[in-house]
Structure formats: structure tokens, C-alpha cells
Amino acid sequence: MLILVSGGSGSGKSEFAEGLVVSSGLAERVYLATMQVWDQESVRRVERHRAMRAGKGFATLECPTGLERLEVPAGSAVLLEDLSNLSANEYFSPQRDGAFDRVLAGIRRAAARAELLVVVTNELYSDGVRYDPETAAYLELLARLNRAIAAQADGVYEVVCGIPVAWKEVFV
Numbered sequence: 001m002l003i004l005v006s007g008g009s010g011s012g013k014s015e016f017a018e019g020l021v022v023s024s025g026l027a028e029r030v031y032l033a034t035m036q037v038w039d040q041e042s043v044r045r046v047e048r049h050r051a052m053r054a055g056k057g058f059a060t061l062e063c064p065t066g067l068e069r070l071e072v073p074a075g076s077a078v079l080l081e082d083l084s085n086l087s088a089n090e091y092f093s094p095q096r097d098g099a100f101d102r103v104l105a106g107i108r109r110a111a112a113r114a115e116l117l118v119v120v121t122n123e124l125y126s127d128g129v130r131y132d133p134e135t136a137a138y139l140e141l142l143a144r145l146n147r148a149i150a151a152q153a154d155g156v157y158e159v160v161c162g163i164p165v166a167w168k169e170v171f172v
Helices: 013-023 040-053 083-091 099-113 133-152
Strands: 002-007 029-033 058-062 077-081 116-120 155-160 163-168
Touching: 002 013, 002 133, 013 040, 013 077, 013 116, 013 155, 029 040, 040 058, 077 083, 077 099, 083 099, 083 133, 099 116, 099 133
Parallel strands: 002 116, 002 155, 029 058, 029 077, 077 116
Antiparallel strands: 155 163
């Protein structure tokens, strides 16, 4: 089962996504961490997410790039946190060409092996700001990935002010 969870910064999407994994009843829980730690702000974000997961039975796999090569445990519950970071890491890497295909192939591969894959993504494309061409191209990549994953997903949720809104609902 594939579930996409979207929302703005601080919306509560990570907490909701973790709840989906924990409530699945699957004993093996894997957290795919995609953030590359560059500065103190990213250190704080990683620490906050680790504290949120504490005691919930997650094993963490670092996966800033190369999801298409990663073997998630068969039959597990997997939380990918998050698609925005993974996409940026792939897009801004020296192997920029093919980022869309690599990320989507990784999502498909993980979804095929896991019993449940919950993908967290960010709502970044609706702020009305005009960005430089490189950033705009990244945002377009993320928007394309969000659409492609939503089309394949069994469930799609948007978290707004801590309230999950089902756009494509599945009961887990």
C-alpha cells in the first residue's frame, strides 16, 4: 500500500504519517531519512524528528540519494521523510539528469517491497513567489513527482493546521 502525505511547513504532516505507520500493526518499521545535514538548522530538524520517532520502533536508514538502489525489508512499514529533500538531493547532484526517473523508480521499488510505504512531501509550489530558473525547475520536478505518486497511491492526504484532509482515502 502506498500513501502520500502532503502539507506545508509545520502542518503536522510528519506526525500524521508516523501515526499511519504505527497504527498499521506492522512490527518492522523503517524510517528513510533523506535530509543532508548542512547546518545547525538541519541538525535541529533531524533532532526534532528523532525525538518524535523515539519509542515507536523505527529503524532508521539514511537515504539522501539513491532510493532506487535501496533494499527496504520485505513486508515492512516504511516512512519516507521526505520527498522534497530526496528530490532536491537528486536534482542538485552532479547527476541531475534523470532525477525524476530515479526518484520515481525508487518509490515504486520501495512500494513493491514494503507492505506499507508512507511518503511525506511538502507543499512548496503555491506561495506565488517567482523563483530563479534553477529553483523553479526543482519545484516543477517536485510537483511532477507529487502528481505521479498521487496517481499511483492508494491514499493521498493533505495536512492543514494539524488536520488531515483525505483527497484519496484508504483505510489502514
